[in-house]
Amino acid sequence: MSARHCQVTGRKPGFGKQVSHSHRRTSRRWLPNTQRRRYWLPSEGRYVVLNVSTKGIKTIDRRGIESVVADLRARGEKV
Known part of the structure; x- marks a missing residue:
């Protein structure tokens, strides 16, 4: 389990590319709150x-x- 992971909804970071003005692409993550x-x-x-x-x-x-x-317990998660 990652640190940025919701135990209730299962939300995790989203992955994608950051695109600069010159259109260079670098990896980035959208972290859930x-x-x-x-x-x-x-x-x-x-x-x-x-x-x-x-x-x-x-x-x-x-x-x-x-x-x-x-x-959560039915899903097998320890609480």
């Missing part, structure tokens, strides 16, 4: 720390942390 967030998990009475993108944060706000963590 990931945040290290701490969420309280009431069912276990503890915090879980997740690497999530801003879209992942919105998903957690909408569905709830319990539901998202259940999906």
